[in-house]
Each structure stands twice: as C-alpha cells, then as structure tokens.
Amino acid sequence: MKKIISCLLITVICMFQMQSVSAQSIQIQLHSKYAYLYDRETSLVYYEKKSDEKIFPASMTKIVTVSLALEKIDDLSETVTIQASDLKGLAESHATVAGFYVGERVTYEDLIYGALLPSGADACNALARVTYGSLSNLVDAMNQRVTDLNLKNTHFMNVTGLHDDHHYTTVHEMAILLNSALSNSEFVKVFETRKHTSSKGNHQWTSSLQRGKDYKNIDIQKIDGGKSGFTDEAQLTFASTMTIDHHQFILVTAYAKGQYTQNHVQDAVTVCQYMNDHFHQIVFYKKDEEIESYWITKSLKIQYKLNAPQDITILCDKNITKSDIDITIDSPTFIESPIQKGDSLGTITFYYENQVLYKYSLEATKTIESSIIEVLLYYLILFGFPLIIVGIIITRFKRKRRT
Template identity: 55%
Template sequence: MKKIVSSLIACLLIFLSIQPIHAYTNINIELYSQYAYLYDRDTSLVYMEKKSNEKIYPASMTKILTVSLALDYITDLQEVVTIKQADFKGVVEEGATVAGLFPGEKVTYEDLLYGALLPSGADACQALARLIFGDVDHMVTAMNEKVIELGLQQTHFMNVTGLHDEKHYTTAHEMALILNHALQNKEFVKVFEARSYKSSKGNHQWISSLQNAKDNKDMDVSLINGGKSGFTDEAGLTYASTMTIDQHRLILVTAKAEDRRKRNHIRDAATVSQYMDQSFHNVVLYKKDEEIDTFWVLKSFQGSYQMKAQQDISLLVEKTINKSDLDIQVNIQKWKEAPIYKGDGLAIISVNYQGEPIYKYIETMPETIQSSTAAIVLHYGIIIGFPGLCIFIIGLKIYQRKKKKV
C-alpha cells in the first residue's frame, strides 16, 4: 500500500505540473471569438473551453514567445544596439505592423521588447532575432525547440512575428501554456502588463491595444492585467490576456473574432473578466501553516511530523458554493522512511463537489529529514529483536510447564 500511495503521488506530481485540470463547470458566455480557453494559473483548473484544442493561427500572439525567448538571453536591458536594414526584410511587403524604428537608429534591448509587444512591431522582433540569434531562422529554430521543451504537440512556428503561414499554428490551449511559461519571468510581466512606454531616446511613444481600447472605445478593461492582440485575415482577431479574480491569476486566449474596428477580441476578454468577477469567489481549503495531517518518520528520531500548508490552498468557485459544500479528502502514507527530501510528495488533497472530483493538490515536503544510523540500528533491532523476544518468552513458558510436570 505504501508503494501504491508513493507511486500515485509521483505520477500526479508530473501530471499536474504540465496538464491543466478540467473544472466542474464550463462557463457558457456568448463570445465574438470562435475559439477560447480560460484557466487558473494557480490551480490549473479550466473554466472555459471553446474548440480550445483545434488548430488556430496565432497571428501576433506569436510575439509572446519571441519576447519571452529573447529575455532568456538578454543580460543587460539597457545595452544599446543598432537597428539594421535587415530587420525590415519582408515587413513592408507583408504589410506587418511596425514600431516605427529606422535603420541606423540606436535603441536599447528594453526598447525592442516594448516595441515588440505594445505596438506589435515586426521590426523590433526581427531586430531581436538578428541581435541574439544571428538571424530570424535561428530564432525560429529556438522557438520550436522551446515548444518541444514545454511538451506542446500542436504548435509550430515559421517566423518571429506571426505573419500568416500554413505551417505557423497553435491552439488556444497551447497558446495559454506558452503565455504561462512567459509569465514566470518578471521582466516579461512588466512589458506584458504595460499600458504605455516611451523609448529611451524619447522619440517613440507606444500604447498597448488594451489601453487603446479603453481610450477609444470606452471599454471597461479594469480587470484585465495585460494582453497581446493579433490579426491576420486567416487568424481573425486573436488575444492572449491575464486577469486576477479574487486572488486567482487567470489566463484567457481567444481567436477568430471579427470586426477590428469594434475590437471584439478585447470585448471578449472584458466580458469574461467581468463575468468571473461577478460570479466566482475564492474558497480557502487550508490557510498557510494550518495543519493538514500527521505521519510518522521511521529510521529517524524525528518521530511524528506535522504536515502544514506551505501556502493558502484555495479554489476559485461559483459564489453559490462554500467550503462546507466541498468534500475534502487527504490521502497520506502514515509511515514514511527517512531520508525524506525537500520537494518530495507527501499527500494528495482531493476535492469533490456533489460527488464529482473537481481538484487535486499535491502537498510536498518543505524540508529534508535525513536518516540516522542509530535510529536505523534501533529500527532493525526492534524488527529482529521483538520476534526473538517473543520466541524466547514462549520457549521459556513451555520449558516451565514441562518442568512442573516433571
């Protein structure tokens, strides 16, 4: 049984780290977008799926990975670099959006990052590719290697800008995972959530599509943290955005909306954020440092060990649901042998609602408990010695009975 529980925890640790979990509900909201995917970065619970595993063309959402990958290699954001004519190859011919850079211009890497995301500058993206990887083709190769590293099977890139190519595709689900990866970099978050930016020389002023929608369409985008929009005729309007709803960090990816003038892709994000804010709330299962369960440590003088929540463990659920409505179960191995290492899985916390499983959480070891030689000797001494003592006592009693008969 011990091995079964340990194996189950190990498998779940791998599964939950890469695979979002389907929630108990799929919210049904009327959207302009034909494709949509909404999930919680903190719990991996999925709240909306609309053809989320079908192929889409990402358009300029591509630039999320372009900027994220560039940040993996940039060591000094303030380093000054020079824009070259090569950075404009194919840009004018394809009608790509640009940041307004010009050959010979001196800019910082930071300028290029903001220029790639806020005005969606293809010139800034191709400059990053040349400066960091030598040329666009080498950066595209690195992007596809990152796709493989992330375990994505329905994504492939042909360029760094998102210009249409039949072999340049993803899904709403996998684009959300790419954004989740990018958001692990604090510098990326700063750029992604920026509403405006003035370049280092002061000659460029860029605003985000989110701010543009707020200013020109009087749209309530107050619940949206940041976003990256895209458009091609084949992709339609695409949008990857983040929002925080009652302490939970959500990612929404939508694709194939129509009407650029009305900015319906951003309207969809605003609609979803407002619905989630009005209809869902945070339910805390265990507060940080609250005791969850205890287990005994063998081969160590530790004795019993109190397993406590290392952070608040919570769920974003509909406001009609409270903690008392949830069935919370802890599956833990009550006896563990030292050594136990920091990060080892300790228990599976399962949450059911109305008899249906909706969430699983792995609580891990916050510290390392080493085995003790003296404790091991004592442990095996008891295992070997106790049966021997029993045999000795039984033998002694038999001997005494025989002696009485004589």
C-alpha cells in the same frame, strides 16, 4: 536576465495536467470563435470553446519571441544598432512596426517594449539578430520550446506572426506558452504595461488593452495584461491575464471578426466581469495549517507532519459554499526515509455533488534523511527490544518451572 531555466519548464509542464471544472464551468457568449480560460494556481479550466482546434496566432507569436529573447539578455540598458535587414520586407508585407529606422541606437529594453506594445515586427527581427544571431535560429528556439513543453499542435515559421499556413497553434497551447513566459518577471512587467516611451523619448507606444480603452472606451482596469494579434486569416486574437479574488487567470481567444472592432478586448473584459460577479474563493487550508501526519520508517524522527505550503483554495461559483464540498485525503500511513522535498505523499480530492472538482497533490515540504547510525538504531529498537522482552519472558517461565 536568464531567469527561465529548465526546472521552471518542468514545473510549467506539470502544472498543465489540466482539470476541467465541469460542475461549475461558465456559460457565456463571446465574439471569439475559440477560447480557453484557466486558473494559473490550480490549473482548473473554467471555460473552453474549440480550445484544441488549430488557429493562426498572428501577433500572439511575439509572446514567445520576446520571452525567449529575454533569456539571452543580461543588461536591458545595453544598446544595439538597427540594421537594414531588420526592416527588410516589412513594408511589403504590411507588417506592424514600432517605428525604428536604420542606424538608430536603441536599448534592448526598447526592442522588448517595441515588440510587445505596438507589436513591432522591426523590433522582433532585431531581437532575433542580436540575441540568437538570425531569424532562423530564434524560430528554431521557439519550436524547441514547443517540444520542451510537450505541445503537439503548435509550430512556428517566423518571429512576428505574419501569416503562414504552417505557423499555427491552439488557444489551449497558447495559454501554456504564455504561462511559461510569465515565469520571467521582466516579461510580466512589459506584458502588463499600458503605455511606454522609448529610452530617447522619440517613440511612444500603447498596449493592446490601452487601444481598446482609447478607441472604444472599454473599461480595462481589471485586466492585468494582454497581447493581441490580427491577420486576415487569424482575425483578432488575444492572450490576456486577469486576477479574480486572488487567483490569476489566463484567457486566450481567437478569431473575433473585425480588425478595428476591439471585440477581442471586449471579450476579455466580459469574461473578467462574469468571473468577478459569479465566482468567489473558498479557503480549505491556510498556510502552515496541518493537513496530514505520517509515521516514518527507517528513521528516529518517527513522525512527519505535513503543513500547507500556502493557502489551498479554489475559485467556486458563489452558490457553492465550503460546507457543500466534500474532502477526502488519499495518503499512506507510513512513509520510508529518506524523503526528498517534493516527493509525492498522496492527494486531496475535493468533491461537489459527487463530482471531482479538484485534486491537490500532497508533496513533502522538506527533506528528511537518516544516517546509517539512525537506521541501525531504528532496527535495533524495532527488532531488538521485542527480542529482549521475549527473552525475559522465556527466562522467567523457565525459573518458574524449576521452582
């Protein structure tokens, strides 16, 4: 179950060198005061509204709580016992709960679903205790994750999202935290679940999205998954995913007024519908199609052809066609062995109306190494043969002079 490792965190950090698609950013009215929409594949930002201003995340916090707990769980079917400390103070603070009772035997899976779907603070407290030993230890881990992801405007004080002036984030940074969580397939499974029944059948839970459908008849079928939150100070917050023409997007919104309005879910559906109506995918290179070739020095392999590791695509406004976009490749003619998989080999820049639309980093798709013998032979060929030829010419010239 420990699927999110440090190399994935580095990948997440690298992915979030965000580029704004100003030439085609969407213009749309939302109930939410803050919003951030970006493409997980390209990291292009399609919509943002006050995305770097401080917000209170409310129960979006549980995205981080659950994702970190999952890293400590080896067997989701293992059972644990709910203790009085897991429920302490929740009734007084009017926290939302999953409905667990003291002494109840539940599985880790029950706790994970109970934390995300009904937004159960009891489940979060129990997860903190059984995976990190205490609430404070899990909060420390949450803030360490913030540091690992190089986030500057996020800080956690608890595992539930109950209001605290020092418990805050931004919609931009919450998107980064959700992207990190989505690296874990078990998290994705729970995040995208609409309804779930606990292992013993005594608890039935519905997701944020499902409640939007049930209470306001909102059409949620095109939204992949979501986690909402509400406090008086935060109002409605929502972190969701949606897939538009093979590109998965993360949308984070905050401060949609009205606890029971479902305006946060409606905002997600509005954005999804807009993107489906106005954007389409343009494929520039298909997987395994040659992008560029390089001459290799210090190697007998001579040439390296770089093929696309996957389809290279951008989601563009439907008024933009492939022929409207100019492409330039900035890469060296010669590269020196050894070459490690992942080494930078240049960039492809896509332009629309003389504005940079997207930059794609070219990276070596395999490792190329040269033995000492190969290097020696390379230099022998490079310098030896020309010397031999020069020697032959000089010898012939001398012979002609003698005759």
